[in-house]
Amino acid sequence: MERINHFRFYAKETFGRRVQKIPVALPFTCPNIDGTKGRGGCIYCYRGSRPEHLSSRTSLRKQIEEGIRRGRERYGRKTLFFVYFQSYTNTYGELDTLKELYNTATEYEEVVGLDVGTRPDCAPDEVLELLSSYRDRGYEVWIEFGLQSANFETLKRINRAHGVSDLVDAVLRAKRHGLKVCVHTIVGLPGEGREDYLETARLLSALAVEGIKIHPVYVMRNTALAKLFLTGEFRTLSLEEYARYTADMLELIHPETVVHRLTAEAKKPALISPDYCTYERKLEVINRIERELERRGSHQGARREACLNVKGT
Numbered sequence: 148m149e150r151i152n153h154f155r156f157y158a159k160e161t162f163g164r165r166v167q168k169i170p171v172a173l174p175f176t177c178p179n180i181d182g183t184k185g186r187g188g189c190i191y192c193y194r195g196s197r198p199e200h201l202s203s204r205t206s207l208r209k210q211i212e213e214g215i216r217r218g219r220e221r222y223g224r225k226t227l228f229f230v231y232f233q234s235y236t237n238t239y240g241e242l243d244t245l246k247e248l249y250n251t252a253t254e255y256e257e258v259v260g261l262d263v264g265t266r267p268d269c270a271p272d273e274v275l276e277l278l279s280s281y282r283d284r285g286y287e288v289w290i291e292f293g294l295q296s297a298n299f300e301t302l303k304r305i306n307r308a309h310g311v312s313d314l315v316d317a318v319l320r321a322k323r324h325g326l327k328v329c330v331h332t333i334v335g336l337p338g339e340g341r342e343d344y345l346e347t348a349r350l351l352s353a354l355a356v357e358g359i360k361i362h363p364v365y366v367m368r369n370t371a372l373a374k375l376f377l378t379g380e381f382r383t384l385s386l387e388e389y390a391r392y393t394a395d396m397l398e399l400i401h402p403e404t405v406v407h408r409l410t411a412e413a414k415k416p417a418l419i420s421p422d423y424c425t426y427e428r429k430l431e432v433i434n435r436i437e438r439e440l441e442r443r444g445s446h447q448g449a450r451r452e453a454c455l456n457v458k459g460t
């Protein structure tokens with residue numbers, strides 16, 4: 148048995164082949180930046196999480212075609228793909244515009260799924276219904292909600308401009324539309340400790356989300372978080388701390404929940420800290436978490452029953 152249900156295992160089992168995600172960047176913005184919900188964005192926001200190699204000025208078709216070309220070159224001709232709408236808020240637009248964009252992703256026979264990243268307060272039923280229509284056409288559709296923490300005080304501190312209840316509401320509605328739900332969490336946010344990470348994991352376990360992303364907090368230049376870091380008001384986690392807390396969280400997450408991500412990758416010099424959040428050290432971080440679980444003789448979901456079954460406690 149694998150200790151962690153990584154996305155690559157799930158995809159291989161579901162589609163019988165390797166499935167790669169093609170991240171794409173579109174000229175979206177975010178209600179937490181444009182003033183609708185807030186201004187300035189989350190304190191760690193750096194270009195809306197757009198990968199360095201992508202430009203929203205490149206057409207969507209070109210980004211997808213380039214992603215397919217690279218994926219096949221690296222993983223073989225038979226590789227299948229999900230188009231991953233990653234940066235900013237990918238459900239924040241007119242319905243017709245969204246439809247045109249999502250439709251473009253389905254023009255390619257190698258594409259078997261859509262993966263749409265957004266905020267939990269930005270998922271109206273009409274958009275969920277639109278996404279669900281692709282599922283009816285045979286595509287696998289994931290919607291990814293950024294939560295980051297189940298602690299409302301933390302959400303205020305990091306200027307998320309939404310609450311925990313928004314996440315619960317969005318998850319339940321997305322599930323009613325038959326979508327697979329993945330929730331993003333961050334370990335090491337200002338003011339948080341182990342109990343906060345465990346509470347976040349418990350919430351996601353109780354909501355039975357189909358997927359989870361966990362990554363360490365990382366500090367990028369020109370962000371509000373960078374100011375806190377550079378004045379010494381906040382520090383990032385060591386790799387050892389991050390591996391330990393992430394293992395703690397994974398032990399509370401259902402073994403069938405798909406783990407889409409366990410680290411973050413950024414590039415220096417924009418990345419200030421920690422130094423393990425780079426493309427080059429990605430495998431090292433994942434291996435460290437696996438080793439921590441191995442050291443404990445543990446695995447994803449190992450402590451889930453204990454956390455949800457309160458009988459006798």
Ligand code: SF4
Pocket residue numbers: 176177178179180187188189191192193195196234235236266293
């Ligand atoms: S929700 Fe995402 S895009 Fe919007 S401000 Fe926060 S990190 Fe940036």
